[in-house]
Amino acid sequence: MESSIINPAFILVEPQMGENIGAVARAMLNFGLTDLRIVNPRDGWPNERAIAMSSGALDKMPPVRVFDTLSDAIHDLNFVYTTAAFDRFMVKPVMNPQDASQDMAVRAKDGQKIGVVFGRERSGLTNDEIAAGQVLITIPVNEDFASLNLAQASVVIGYEWSKHVIQQFAAHTPTGKSFPAYIKDFDDFFIRLETELDKGEFFRVPEMRDMMKRNIRNALLRAEFTDQEIKTLHGIITALTRKQS
Amino acid sequence: MESSIINPAFILVEPQMGENIGAVARAMLNFGLTDLRIVNPRDGWPNERAIAMSSGALDKMPPVRVFDTLSDAIHDLNFVYTTAAFDRFMVKPVMNPQDASQDMAVRAKDGQKIGVVFGRERSGLTNDEIAAGQVLITIPVNEDFASLNLAQASVVIGYEWSKHVIQQFAAHTPTGKSFPAYIKDFDDFFIRLETELDKGEFFRVPEMRDMMKRNIRNALLRAEFTDQEIKTLHGIITALTRKQS
Numbered sequence: 361m362e363s364s365i366i367n368p369a370f371i372l373v374e375p376q377m378g379e380n381i382g383a384v385a386r387a388m389l390n391f392g393l394t395d396l397r398i399v400n401p402r403d404g405w406p407n408e409r410a411i412a413m414s415s416g417a418l419d420k421m422p423p424v425r426v427f428d429t430l431s432d433a434i435h436d437l438n439f440v441y442t443t444a445a446f447d448r449f450m451v452k453p454v455m456n457p458q459d460a461s462q463d464m465a466v467r468a469k470d471g472q473k474i475g476v477v478f479g480r481e482r483s484g485l486t487n488d489e490i491a492a493g494q495v496l497i498t499i500p501v502n503e504d505f506a507s508l509n510l511a512q513a514s515v516v517i518g519y520e521w522s523k524h525v526i527q528q529f530a531a532h533t534p535t536g537k538s539f540p541a542y543i544k545d546f547d548d549f550f551i552r553l554e555t556e557l558d559k560g561e562f563f564r565v566p567e568m569r570d571m572m573k574r575n576i577r578n579a580l581l582r583a584e585f586t587d588q589e590i591k592t593l594h595g596i597i598t599a600l601t602r603k604q605s
Numbered sequence: 606m607e608s609s610i611i612n613p614a615f616i617l618v619e620p621q622m623g624e625n626i627g628a629v630a631r632a633m634l635n636f637g638l639t640d641l642r643i644v645n646p647r648d649g650w651p652n653e654r655a656i657a658m659s660s661g662a663l664d665k666m667p668p669v670r671v672f673d674t675l676s677d678a679i680h681d682l683n684f685v686y687t688t689a690a691f692d693r694f695m696v697k698p699v700m701n702p703q704d705a706s707q708d709m710a711v712r713a714k715d716g717q718k719i720g721v722v723f724g725r726e727r728s729g730l731t732n733d734e735i736a737a738g739q740v741l742i743t744i745p746v747n748e749d750f751a752s753l754n755l756a757q758a759s760v761v762i763g764y765e766w767s768k769h770v771i772q773q774f775a776a777h778t779p780t781g782k783s784f785p786a787y788i789k790d791f792d793d794f795f796i797r798l799e800t801e802l803d804k805g806e807f808f809r810v811p812e813m814r815d816m817m818k819r820n821i822r823n824a825l826l827r828a829e830f831t832d833q834e835i836k837t838l839h840g841i842i843t844a845l846t847r848k849q850s
Binding site for chain 1: 764
């Protein structure tokens, strides 16, 4: 994680269920976020259900800050994203989570303090609350079942943000102490296989021999055997060709 | 959603909490997925807590299928992704959710039936269970708090998958019935503003006048006013310059 970046704050407006606050905290810390602010929580603060649901996240984060109004909760920020299931017919930039997180990363690296505001479980944010921020984020979901909840939305935003601050990896195949086999070792194995297949009269149609060999080679090469696995394959051929008594 | 695509199945191995099963179902349907399979659920099936937590998703999906073994649950699939918090030192391709969903989309469009396997809440999948699938998915998280739960992981995978099947939108500013103002209308407003600023002796330093005008123009253009908003701005100037009695 780049220490020079100020991670975004997550601001929950009038959350009703302590469980959801805890789930948001857990998702935040999973993705490296620690600035959780709550506006006027229904059941007050601290909240035992939130603590239980956070799986220890709330203990490892700086204390949650509680505010009376959204305005108070975002006054120290430069740029605020609000969230809603659908856009609200306001003339306001709308972004999906991926584009928003890209925008957030650019601003955060520029030193801006940013925050993402999430609404009430049942009714979301009011239009006035959405007007408090510069950008509205909506998450494209199944139109026939668009009931993404508070905790789920925080997972999506936290996850997209994390791509910019948590080390990502490219698709790969870890080989541990072994290493992808050198082509020579693969070829030695393949020649042995071919020899044994000839002995076993595998290639019954001579004209098909070359094509079948090529197909088998392609199939086996796709497995990307390691040097250790090539040894195992030699052992397999030895076992299969052993004279049964 | 492209109807020709077979959406991936989500397979939960020995889930303990009905709430988590319900949360997974909800996340699945939010992202257009409907094939939920459970291997040996601790509390049996159906599960009242799962139904409650699914917010109606379980009623709107085809019936969940319950299996005794993971092997039974995946036999009709062509390609299986397993999930784990960390890779397991097996020689097996590892992908992040984004790359995995790209891979899933290519296979699904090719007609392959695919599935994603999620492990137990506490202990995840065994190494043998991970060996049942072709690819392992891991989600990069905060190394100091890597406690992504079952429901959260399903949100991330479902969300990444949805990018390939649910209509995405580019960042934009909806303008409703109005339309971004034509430059001529903006210029007319700006000339009026300039005239009024001259009357109000705003430009005290003549050498600064051009630069200040340019800065104000840049600031106002950034707002990308609509035609309706330009009319509102004219009204604002009228009100501000009205002689106070």
